[in-house]
Amino acid sequence: EQDPAQHPGQADPRTAGRPLRSQAWFGIEGKDGFIHRSWMKNQGIPHDAFDGRPVIGICNTWSELTPCNAHFRELAEYVKRGVRDAGGVPLEFPVMSLGETNLRPTAMLFRNLASMDVEESIRGNPIDGVILMVGCDKTTPALLMGAASCNVPAIAVSGGPMLNGRYRGKTLGSGTGVWQMSEAVRAGEMSKAAFVEAESCMNRSRGHCMTMGTASTMASMVEALGIGLPQNAAIPAVDARRQVLAQMAGRRIVDLVREDVTMDKILTRQAFENAIRVNAAIGGSTNAVVHLIALARRIGVPLSLDDWELGSNVPCLVNLQPSGEHLMEDFYYAGGLPVVLRRLAEAGLLHADALTVNGSTIGANVATAECFDENVITPFETPFKAHAGIAVLRGNLAPRGAVIKPSAASPHLLKHRGRAVVFENIEELHARVDDETLDIDEHCVMVLKGAGPRGYPGFAEVGNMPLPAKVLRRGITDMVRISDGRMSGTAYGAVVLHVAPESAAGGPLALVRTGDIIDLDVAARRLHLEVDEEELQRRRAEWSPPPLPERGYYRLYVDHVLQADEGCDLDFLVGGSGAAVPRDSH
Ligand code: FES
Ligand code: MG
Numbered sequence: 001e002q003d004p005a006q007h008p009g010q011a012d013p014r015t016a017g018r019p020l021r022s023q024a025w026f027g028i029e030g031k032d033g034f035i036h037r038s039w040m041k042n043q044g045i046p047h048d049a050f051d052g053r054p055v056i057g058i059c060n061t062w063s064e065l066t067p068c069n070a071h072f073r074e075l076a077e078y079v080k081r082g083v084r085d086a087g088g089v090p091l092e093f094p095v096m097s098l099g100e101t102n103l104r105p106t107a108m109l110f111r112n113l114a115s116m117d118v119e120e121s122i123r124g125n126p127i128d129g130v131i132l133m134v135g136c137d138k139t140t141p142a143l144l145m146g147a148a149s150c151n152v153p154a155i156a157v158s159g160g161p162m163l164n165g166r167y168r169g170k171t172l173g174s175g176t177g178v179w180q181m182s183e184a185v186r187a188g189e190m191s192k193a194a195f196v197e198a199e200s201c202m203n204r205s206r207g208h209c210m211t212m213g214t215a216s217t218m219a220s221m222v223e224a225l226g227i228g229l230p231q232n233a234a235i236p237a238v239d240a241r242r243q244v245l246a247q248m249a250g251r252r253i254v255d256l257v258r259e260d261v262t263m264d265k266i267l268t269r270q271a272f273e274n275a276i277r278v279n280a281a282i283g284g285s286t287n288a289v290v291h292l293i294a295l296a297r298r299i300g301v302p303l304s305l306d307d308w309e310l311g312s313n314v315p316c317l318v319n320l321q322p323s324g325e326h327l328m329e330d331f332y333y334a335g336g337l338p339v340v341l342r343r344l345a346e347a348g349l350l351h352a353d354a355l356t357v358n359g360s361t362i363g364a365n366v367a368t369a370e371c372f373d374e375n376v377i378t379p380f381e382t383p384f385k386a387h388a389g390i391a392v393l394r395g396n397l398a399p400r401g402a403v404i405k406p407s408a409a410s411p412h413l414l415k416h417r418g419r420a421v422v423f424e425n426i427e428e429l430h431a432r433v434d435d436e437t438l439d440i441d442e443h444c445v446m447v448l449k450g451a452g453p454r455g456y457p458g459f460a461e462v463g464n465m466p467l468p469a470k471v472l473r474r475g476i477t478d479m480v481r482i483s484d485g486r487m488s489g490t491a492y493g494a495v496v497l498h499v500a501p502e503s504a505a506g507g508p509l510a511l512v513r514t515g516d517i518i519d520l521d522v523a524a525r526r527l528h529l530e531v532d533e534e535e536l537q538r539r540r541a542e543w544s545p546p547p548l549p550e551r552g553y554y555r556l557y558v559d560h561v562l563q564a565d566e567g568c569d570l571d572f573l574v575g576g577s578g579a580a581v582p583r584d585s586h
Helices: 030-043 072-085 107-123 139-148 176-186 192-202 214-225 240-259 269-282 287-299 305-311 328-333 337-346 362-366 426-432 533-542 552-560
Strands: 055-060 089-094 129-134 154-158 165-167 170-172 391-395 398-404 415-423 445-448 480-483 517-521 526-529
Touching: 055 072, 055 107, 055 240, 072 089, 072 129, 072 240, 107 139, 107 552, 129 139, 129 214, 129 240, 139 154, 139 214, 139 287, 154 214, 154 240, 165 192, 170 192, 176 192, 214 269, 214 287, 214 337, 269 287, 269 305, 269 337, 287 305, 305 391, 305 398, 337 362, 415 426, 445 517, 480 517
Parallel strands: 055 089, 055 129, 129 154, 391 526, 415 445, 445 480
Antiparallel strands: 165 170, 391 398, 415 517, 517 526
16 A cells, blocks of 8 residues: 555646645655644545645635624635636635624724734645635725735635615615614604614625625725626625636636735735725725725735825716615626726726736726616716715824715715814713703714724724714704714715824824814815814823723734724734745644
8 A cells, every 4th residue: 555645745737846835734744744634634635635736725704793794604615616626625714703793892993803813824724825705894804914914825705795675665775774764763754663674674685785885895995906806896695696706716716826826916006006996986985995004014015095095086986875876786787896997997097907816907807898777887977976085184183194985975064164062982972962952053063082993992983973863853964073983884974084193092183172163174185173282282281091901802902003094903913924834833
């Protein structure tokens, strides 16, 4: 009998003699090779799986606590088919899953923790390339960031949006409908029973939020960056073509390993500029700002908050909630993101020669994309909204910047001067906002502190503060709101977010008091607190920082988290360590 351990595999001839990292485990002789192979064989893996063929990790965020990703074990089976089709070996592994609707105090607190899980799971294991199974909001940046710090070949596969919500004959968008209906209940226009009924109507199929919220935005960013296959953004989760896309990604990642197409060849400065412009053209989430900055810094591409102004001359072409009316299912049937990419390319707003993971340039991928519904994806010349993108504001209230999504705001509030009504934290907001004696009207500016990365902690999605009931009852639907927090990608309004530095870090936001006058001028990119410097210095002397958490991950996080303008990564995670094979374990 041949002793397999004495006959280690040959390098795959298609890798041009370059040894794959998995062979440092499976291709070696003696005791260590025995250990690496023998235990794997208890899963019924035949010996020839270790002969030098690419080993593909399938990084899975499946969890029943992350409903948007709950179908990922099945979807991963299609990835495996594809990997085997192409002669690779698929090995699925779990990483921390971040469910937006359940995780407290906010899933964002754990994005960086999950990224560490991803990074170390890839680097420490016999993996040559990786498929990133992403869906719910934070799972996409967490997996991209972790993999980018290893810089292995990678393809992100999004799980796909849910089918359109349907409630009493009308479409109902996830997230967006909650904000609208809860305001309707508070204004006395909707019964509580009808509100509960709508729960089953909104999220009625597998998949992630089907509005252009953070999940759909990030799935679009995956496609725009070229790190996912064409149509990654919009194929519904239940559509068989989503399974085909997963299988094709499985096939393709094996080639990327053989061709050594690492993530840095895809995630270039051009790719990020494309993504910023696409974010504008789709009316994408403000959350993409922090996620893309953090990702760029992992892969070594310089990207600043001010680079987001690249999107400010791009019109919004996609009429989707929360800025518009349709949903992701409609977007797919209208032609999906390739149509948007083609229109940007034809307008000279896309780096068409950026390489994507399917081996073609992004321009070539979309050259023949067709639009089937111009109500959903408008022509460039007659856009859904002429001015889109994310505006970066500065001023004495936000020396390191703040953001607003003008397309989601009431136009008359984009230039507004008003009296501040300050809430020191989210609990105070909830306790006081509906108090009939609160001195507030629609001309006031609502200010919330303590929602930033350090302060919450975790940078919560509370920036779209509920309007006071007495204002709602008078038919008012929008007010200027300013905070150091984020806003759900499914939310809308004249909401200034990501004020940096945040209040808990001693930013000027900490010094605002009820009655101060705030001047917002989005066209001039200005956010100004009309309080003189002398008075601000006096207030600063009285200010003391909030207490910090004492132990555990919370402590690590608050000690190291960067501010919003730098992407909220942990300072020691910026950059990458590559994927050199670590020293042996025994
Ligand atoms: Fe998971 Fe919206 S809650 S994508
Ligand atoms: Mg969200």
